[in-house]
Amino acid sequence: MIEVSCRLVRPRFVLDASFRAPNGCVAMFGPSGSGKSTIVRLLAGLERPERGRIVIGGRTLVDTEARIDVPVHKRRVGLVFQDGQLLPHLSVRQNLEYGRSFAPRDARVLPFDAVVNLLGIGHLLKARPATLSGGERQRVSIGRALLAAPRLLVMDEPLASLDSARKLEILPFVERLRDELALPIVYVSHAVEEVARLANTVVRMSEGRVIAEGTPSEVIGASVRDAGDAPFPRLSFISAKVVREQPEFSVAILSHPAGEIVLPGSTSRAGDTVRIAIAATNVALATEKPRGLSVRTRLQGCIRRIEDSAGPSVHVTVELTGGDRIVASLTRLAVADLGLTEGRDVFALVKAVAIDENAIANLKREPAAP
């Protein structure tokens, strides 16, 4: 359980935020200046709240009423800074080992070599931070935080400086930390795909306040009407099981009550249960089953809501067979031409290539057959 409730007043900024989240990954999402980074600093102990409480996994780090304030170096909150913040006078190896000596012996569960290999930084151990690229620095920073055996991992835009290929390697790694080590993670990001993939709980912030908290689909999903001051693509979350792989096409096929879903990439295995996030702009609707169309994913459903809009586009929510909801962003013209109304049966068409691989969350992998 991650429990935060803090008030902090700065000359031009007031933070008054509280949220509770079960263990797992909490994603903090919101525009810059909304207080995400301040919460990161509060968690690490680099800022003190005027009033508040922070409890992580039953351990009270801050309680202003009880006059508890665990000092930074005793919190064991592994912080991955936005720009790495490696110690410039130490080599990469020394940076990685810096926090290790402070961690209790029995807490050092991650072997040094395993972390180094996983992050692909073995060839950099002798290098100085100044000679590294942004992405390399970020990976070393993640490794350094992990090797200090933290009880909570806090990542502030950790993948912002990484390219897409490297993200695809690191995101599963973060998932494994979350699942296998049961390491609670607070993840700050602008990237809705990363949030969608990693988070069990999403906390949306605006102007120093929490404006929404809940599961990804509750906070950034199909039914969220108001994007507010943090415009993000409307996402629909769909969980389904991989029924077969087609490696010759680098795709996997998901089975869903409303139809089959084609998933790009080759990281999913038959038997996996995955959660995908589909942006509303990548969904089209058809009133009858289309023929001669390249789009393979055709999901049956029924229009539940057509939102009012004065602009060129509207959001149309479709309830799929089986209960999941998917949102399509259509032009008002299309809605009028097709005569779409609430209650109408339709097919939701999703282009597989538009599904962001970074947003595919692997919920459950079945053990391989013996």
Add this chain to the structure above:
Amino acid sequence: MWSLTPEELVAIKLSLRVASVATLASLPFGIAVAYILSRGRFRGKMLLDGLVYMPLVLPPVVTGYVLLILFGRRGPLGALLEDTFGIVLSFRWTGAALAAAVMSFPLMVRAIRLAMDAIDRRSEEAAATLGASPAWVFLTVTLPLALPGIVAGAMLGFAKALGEFGATITFVSNIPGETQTIPAAIYTYTQTPGGDEGAFRLSVIAVLIAFGALIASEVLSRRTTRRRAGLA
């Protein structure tokens, strides 16, 4: 013309000893005060700031006179030092070292403080989040990152201590073999008929030592800066 007299050699050796002791003894205090001024947030910080830089703006004679009042044998601090530790400063080379240390302190502190101000505070924060206590952060992050400034400050202080004259002569007088440093010896020569040659010789020596100290400081601090920046 170029052979040094025994008295001049004594003055040179004494100067080097006085300046070395002054620098080494004041360096820990210099680092501590620089750290407090750079990182501390407390009432009276401006007062401390002013106090440290005072010798830079006061007439050296006044500084020497204050030292004489405080550390003279009958001065409050002088009597205390003599009674408890048996240390006598007035009219001894140790007093010359104290005067040199006080006079060079502002330069030393300034160089170190600037180096500490330039350190990215987030490096220290990162170390703390990794489990380093404040003392460890100071020893393993702040101190190494400030090293170029510390080297520069020490060398600057050393050069300044070598040249100290006004406060020294006021506090510990001008006793050959005990408190007569190079500047005092030069002064004595200029007051003596036929002393021009000696004054010239010692001046050249003073220029060489001071210049050498500055070059050494520059080289050392460049080398450490390169290493600290992670390029070597």
